[in-house]
Amino acid sequence: MGDAPGPVLHFRGSVLPDGPAEFWVVADGSSRSEERAEGATRLVDTDGSSRSEERAEGATRLVDTGVVRFAPQAGAAVELSGWAVPGLVDAHCHVGIAPSTAPTLELARSLARDDVRVGVTVIREPGSNLDTSPLDDELDMPRFVRMGRHIALTRRYIPGLGVQLDEQAQLVDEVRRQAEAGHGWVKIVGDWIDRSVGDLAPLWPDDVLAEAVGVAHAAGAKVASHVFGEDALPGLLAAGVDCIEHGSGLTDETIAQLVERGVALVPTLVQIANFPSIAEPALGKYPTYAKHMNALYERRYDTYRAAFDAGVPIYAGTDAGGFNAHGRLPAEIAELTRVMPPADAVAAASWRAREWLGFAGIDDGAPADFVVYADDPREVVAAGGALTPANVVLRGRVAR
Numbered sequence: 467m468g469d470a471p472g473p474v475l476h477f478r479g480s481v482l483p484d485g486p487a488e489f490w491v492v493a494d495g496s497s498r499s500e501e502r503a504e505g506a507t508r509l510v511d512t513d514g515s516s517r518s519e520e521r522a523e524g525a526t527r528l529v530d531t532g533v534v535r536f537a538p539q540a541g542a543a544v545e546l547s548g549w550a551v552p553g554l555v556d557a558h559c560h561v562g563i564a565p566s567t568a569p570t571l572e573l574a575r576s577l578a579r580d581d582v583r584v585g586v587t588v589i590r591e592p593g594s595n596l597d598t599s600p601l602d603d604e605l606d607m608p609r610f611v612r613m614g615r616h617i618a619l620t621r622r623y624i625p626g627l628g629v630q631l632d633e634q635a636q637l638v639d640e641v642r643r644q645a646e647a648g649h650g651w652v653k654i655v656g657d658w659i660d661r662s663v664g665d666l667a668p669l670w671p672d673d674v675l676a677e678a679v680g681v682a683h684a685a686g687a688k689v690a691s692h693v694f695g696e697d698a699l700p701g702l703l704a705a706g707v708d709c710i711e712h713g714s715g716l717t718d719e720t721i722a723q724l725v726e727r728g729v730a731l732v733p734t735l736v737q738i739a740n741f742p743s744i745a746e747p748a749l750g751k752y753p754t755y756a757k758h759m760n761a762l763y764e765r766r767y768d769t770y771r772a773a774f775d776a777g778v779p780i781y782a783g784t785d786a787g788g789f790n791a792h793g794r795l796p797a798e799i800a801e802l803t804r805v806m807p808p809a810d811a812v813a814a815a816s817w818r819a820r821e822w823l824g825f826a827g828i829d830d831g832a833p834a835d836f837v838v839y840a841d842d843p844r845e846v847v848a849a850g851g852a853l854t855p856a857n858v859v860l861r862g863r864v865a866r
């Protein structure tokens with residue numbers, strides 16, 4: 467490499483979970499350049515040379531994406547200090563759906579910025595109506611883990627959301643289609659209210675599920691499934707799904723199966739908190755369903771505490787994009803402290819979730835995505851405080 471760029475950032479303090487007391491961020495010398503158009507910041511691959519470029523209203527200046535270096539770096543740098551934590555992960559967050567409006571890239575971009583502001587550098591989006599992949603080229607956007615579109619049945623899910631099939635047997639072909647899109651995950655809606663039954667009920671027969679999950683795995687995709695109630699879980703777990711979203715109907719038996727099969731769980735406690743308001747308008751027409759939703763709500767902390775105690779890997783997710791606003795990951799971390807120790811709640815939103823999804827922590831040579839807090843975030847959370855970042859660093863740049 468020609469001119470070695472000086473460090474961009476220098477951090478000194480404490481690094482979680484177990485990093486050195488200081489590190490530097492340097493330009494990664496990778497082949498990306500940047501141009502700004504209509505408020506967006508877009509990364510474009512260039513020829514493998516060492517700098518990248520930003521154009522804003524006619525001006526051109528050199529910028530870089532950054533990587534972490536543990537070895538001391540000479541030169542001027544922005545100084546950061548406090549507690550550094552690997553960039554947060556909202557493991558269940560939708561920027562490509564929005565209530566009562568058609569999603570657009572512009573809206574998705576602004577919702578994602580609300581998440582970045584609280585420290586989110588990775589959004590795992592379990593189902594989107596909008597293809598948000600153009601955001602991957604934008605320097606100030608978090609990194610995305612996508613699943614294509616939700617797969618559900620007609621009249622058995624939120625109207626207009628995802629792909630809604632007419633026949634249960636169509637699941638296999640639709641899963642194949644979504645898996646071949648290559649996002650690495652597929653999202654199947656496992657249960658929803660069945661109005662003919664008046665309660666939550668599975669959408670798919672066990673044999674169809676088993677075939678569909680097999681098809682996804684053969685195509686190299688993992689499968690996540692939305693489940694609220696108890697009854698859909700045995701069939702989904704027998705089929706081999708990789709992650710349960712919500713899982714409010716878990717029982718000792720199905721928790722044991724999650725442990726045995728190494729299935730992950732994203733509870734979305736801030737979404738479960740909405741169950742009473744979902745149940746309320748259904749009380750007159752679907753009283754069994756309404757009571758069921760309230761019962762799942764009432765036992766939520768017991769359910770997830772049992773899952774954590776049994777050894778289920780649990781990750782933090784807000785389900786923003788439906789009923790929930792973006793930027794609420796700190797609220798989900800606070801909720802998780804009701805079912806696990808504070809240090810685990812922070813880990814579930816940071817390094818453990820990153821490891822699960824294949825993102826590095828604050829490691830030598832890793833992309834510089836991290837959050838800095840003034841105080842130990844585990845103690846802040848333990849004391850019931852809200853986690854407010856002093857700085858959010860994304861791709862080596864201070865985003866907050």
Ligand SMILES: [Zn+2]
Pocket residue numbers: 558560592785788
């Ligand atoms: Zn969701």
